[in-house]
Amino acid sequence: MALPIFSSQSTFTTTQNFPSSLHKNPNFSVFSSNFQSFQTRNGKLGNLKKRVVENYTLRLNSALSLEKEVGSSGNGGIDNREKSYDAIVIGSGIGGLVAGTQLAVKGAKVLVLEKYVIPGGSSGFYERDGYTFDVGSSVMFGFSDKGNLNLITQALAAVGCEMQVIPDPSTVHFHLPNDLSVRVHREYIDFVTELISKFPHEKEGINKFYSECWKIFNALNSLELKSLEEPLYLFGQFFQKPVECLTLAYYLPQNAGDIARKFIKDPELLSFIDAECFIVSTVNALHTPMINASMVLCDRHFGGINYPVGGVGGIAKSLAKGLLDQGSNILYKANVTNIILQDGKAVGVKLSDGREFFAKTIISNATRWDTFGKLLEKQDLPEEEKNFQNIYVKAPSFLSIHLGVKANVLPPDTDCHHFILENDWDELEKPYGSIFLSIPTVLDSSLAPEGRHILHVFTTSSLEDWQGLPRKEYEAKKELVADGIISRLEKKLFPGLKSSIVFKEIGTPKTHRRYLARDSGTYGPMPRKIPKGLLGMPFNTTAVDGLYCVGDSCFPGQGVIAVAFSGVMCAHRVAADIGLEKRSPILDSALLRTLGWLRTLA
Numbered sequence: 001m002a003l004p005i006f007s008s009q010s011t012f013t014t015t016q017n018f019p020s021s022l023h024k025n026p027n028f029s030v031f032s033s034n035f036q037s038f039q040t041r042n043g044k045l046g047n048l049k050k051r052v053v054e055n056y057t058l059r060l061n062s063a064l065s066l067e068k069e070v071g072s073s074g075n076g077g078i079d080n081r082e083k084s085y086d087a088i089v090i091g092s093g094i095g096g097l098v099a100g101t102q103l104a105v106k107g108a109k110v111l112v113l114e115k116y117v118i119p120g121g122s123s124g125f126y127e128r129d130g131y132t133f134d135v136g137s138s139v140m141f142g143f144s145d146k147g148n149l150n151l152i153t154q155a156l157a158a159v160g161c162e163m164q165v166i167p168d169p170s171t172v173h174f175h176l177p178n179d180l181s182v183r184v185h186r187e188y189i190d191f192v193t194e195l196i197s198k199f200p201h202e203k204e205g206i207n208k209f210y211s212e213c214w215k216i217f218n219a220l221n222s223l224e225l226k227s228l229e230e231p232l233y234l235f236g237q238f239f240q241k242p243v244e245c246l247t248l249a250y251y252l253p254q255n256a257g258d259i260a261r262k263f264i265k266d267p268e269l270l271s272f273i274d275a276e277c278f279i280v281s282t283v284n285a286l287h288t289p290m291i292n293a294s295m296v297l298c299d300r301h302f303g304g305i306n307y308p309v310g311g312v313g314g315i316a317k318s319l320a321k322g323l324l325d326q327g328s329n330i331l332y333k334a335n336v337t338n339i340i341l342q343d344g345k346a347v348g349v350k351l352s353d354g355r356e357f358f359a360k361t362i363i364s365n366a367t368r369w370d371t372f373g374k375l376l377e378k379q380d381l382p383e384e385e386k387n388f389q390n391i392y393v394k395a396p397s398f399l400s401i402h403l404g405v406k407a408n409v410l411p412p413d414t415d416c417h418h419f420i421l422e423n424d425w426d427e428l429e430k431p432y433g434s435i436f437l438s439i440p441t442v443l444d445s446s447l448a449p450e451g452r453h454i455l456h457v458f459t460t461s462s463l464e465d466w467q468g469l470p471r472k473e474y475e476a477k478k479e480l481v482a483d484g485i486i487s488r489l490e491k492k493l494f495p496g497l498k499s500s501i502v503f504k505e506i507g508t509p510k511t512h513r514r515y516l517a518r519d520s521g522t523y524g525p526m527p528r529k530i531p532k533g534l535l536g537m538p539f540n541t542t543a544v545d546g547l548y549c550v551g552d553s554c555f556p557g558q559g560v561i562a563v564a565f566s567g568v569m570c571a572h573r574v575a576a577d578i579g580l581e582k583r584s585p586i587l588d589s590a591l592l593r594t595l596g597w598l599r600t601l602a
């Protein structure tokens with residue numbers, strides 16, 4: 001597979017090649033032994049598959065070829081006790097990979113341990129019958145070539161990778177109650193003009209609300225983003241950009257819904273703002289931090305939404321390759337079951353197969369619920385984590401339907417991303433209430449066979465809805481619920497959709513729990529009640545010495561660009577703690593105490 005490179009003008013690829021670069025990698029021989037051990041397990045998994053008929057399973061032959069592509073380094077009989085690392089990262093989601101690669105370029109020796117056979121977690125991919133499906137997210141913020149907030153581009157560039165991207169002319173096309181249809185155009189002026197044409201009496205309110213978002217976005221975009229838990233950096237930024245930092249500090253405890261209500265009165269327009277927030281935070285505007293809302297409502301126009309050629313999975317593949325190129329390591333099929341503590345400090349991890357690895361620091365890309373509920377010995381939950389669990393609950397999981405359809409079912413000029421809520425605004429946050437739809441083949445036709453499109457359809461759904469069912473009933477329920485969702489799409493958007501389907505695969509919350517290793521298959525953290533903006537969101541350090549968290553249960557929360565930021569912050573804090581970046585122990589403890597206290601106010 002050719003490694004794509006970034007270009008805002010698009011359409012050229014390097015001749016650099018994953019497998020051939022792997023041959024140059026010192027880990028390649030180790031990789032071969034890993035390949036064999038997977039073949040041996042192939043039979044076992046085949047038997048298991050008969051008992052557990054889980055459609056979503058990566059086909060083993062395809063997993064084998066993927067594994068080759070992503071450069072699994074295996075363990076190759078390393079004496080793990082002797083080999084100590086600066087950092088072990090549990091999980092290779094985008095959060096974990098960004099933390100790992102950023103540390104590696106700072107000179108740290110990093111080991112990433114991934115339970116699955118390929119990197120990426122929710123931002124991974126899978127291949128079937130000539131289709132390349134994105135597992136989860138496909139709306140890519142932070143992937144442009146300008147500003148300070150293009151964190152995905154920057155993370156790739158840090159390890160010498162560029163990806164070719166395709167600019168999306170619209171972020172999302174909303175199909176809402178009362179036939180309200182709004183297309184979020186790439187150009188800001190086109191978007192507000194369209195919105196004002198639907199709500200002419202709210203022209204001033206619309207302009208004021210979105211201008212407030214721009215004020216925050218511009219402040220964010222002017223900063224060099226690093227760890228907010230590192231005082232030398234934080235005070236340095238305050239000194240260089242006092243107005244911008246004070247702007248952000250002012251909005252830190254605020255939510256988008258309150259600010260929208262200052263300017264907008266029309267209840268339907270406020271519901272539209274709710275939908276704008278819901279698609280990025282799974283909660284309405286009153287529960288969505290204003291900083292996060294501003295970030296996404298503006299970056300989609302500033303840098304634009306850009307889709308990576310070849311699919312979202314290419315980002316994780318490139319980062320994993322970048323990590324190896326920096327002399328660090330990644331192991332797949334490495335299921336961490338325990339974080340090893342010594343005198344209260346995290347010093348290593350234990351895998352389900354008994355292997356142990358040791359490092360100066362441990363970074364968990366598993367959710368905080370998994371990290372503190374499963375990976376640490378049962379103990380009293382640290383106060384900080386109790387506080388987190390008081391403020392945040394697990395957002396529901398989702399039902400995900402990957403379809404291959406005949407191309408002629410889509411009208412010309414169909415947008416790539418859609419959000420559908422047909423009749424009733426009250427359904428917005430209810431399970432199965434609204435439908436998310438991505439059609440990445442509108443942008444990159446190479447993801448499907450000729451004459452076909454991919455439809456990735458998903459909707460919120462809870463694990464409880466799928467538990468305790470005998471296998472046959474579970475399978476029947478999957479078909480039934482998916483059929484209902486597809487009928488709704490057929491009625492609202494694509495007449496003839498059902499008869500155009502040539503491929504269908506359904507994932508439930510159980511599937512997501514199993515393959516993404518996320519407690520209850522959760523989409524991410526969600527505030528239990530109205531939050532104080534981002535104030536209660538924990539950063540990367542934890543109450544356990546040497547243990548850090550990264551990913552969407554850390555500041556600033558859900559979203560690929562959000563977890564990329566958490567990776568950057570985490571790497572900076574860890575690097576300072578292991579002596580690869582400047583630090584001041586006195587200021588450190590003062591700042592960390594102050595931030596801990598601030599969170600208790602949320």
Ligand SMILES: NC(=O)c1ccc[n+]([C@@H]2O[C@H](COP(=O)([O-])OP(=O)(O)OC[C@H]3O[C@@H](n4cnc5c(N)ncnc54)[C@H](O)[C@@H]3O)[C@@H](O)[C@H]2O)c1
Pocket residue numbers: 090091092093094095096113114115116119120121122123135136137138334335336337365366367370398458515516517518522523524550551552553557558559560561563
């Ligand atoms: N449908 C969707 O679009 C969807 C669904 C869920 C999450 N998301 C988004 O995905 C992103 C999540 O990124 P992230 O970096 O937080 O993580 P992630 O959940 O994407 O990845 C975590 C990785 O850690 C691995 N892992 C977990 N526990 C492990 C263990 N014990 N041992 C070894 N490996 C383990 C998992 O296999 C996974 O690959 C966020 O943007 C979130 O909002 C999107």
Ligand SMILES: CC(C)=CCC/C(C)=C/C=C/C(C)=C/C=C/C(C)=C/C=C/C=C(C)/C=C/C=C(C)/C=C/C=C(\C)CCC=C(C)C
Pocket residue numbers: 137139141172220225228237245246248249252279280281291292293295296417418419436437438556557558559560561562565598
């Ligand atoms: C530390 C203190 C007390 C004060 C300091 C003040 C200061 C300097 C504060 C600084 C704050 C900073 C730097 C904050 C930074 C915040 C950032 C970078 C936030 C980023 C948020 C990104 C988000 C929320 C992205 C979300 C993206 C998502 C979830 C995308 C998904 C999109 C979809 C699912 C679209 C829908 C899909 C379809 C198909 C319709």
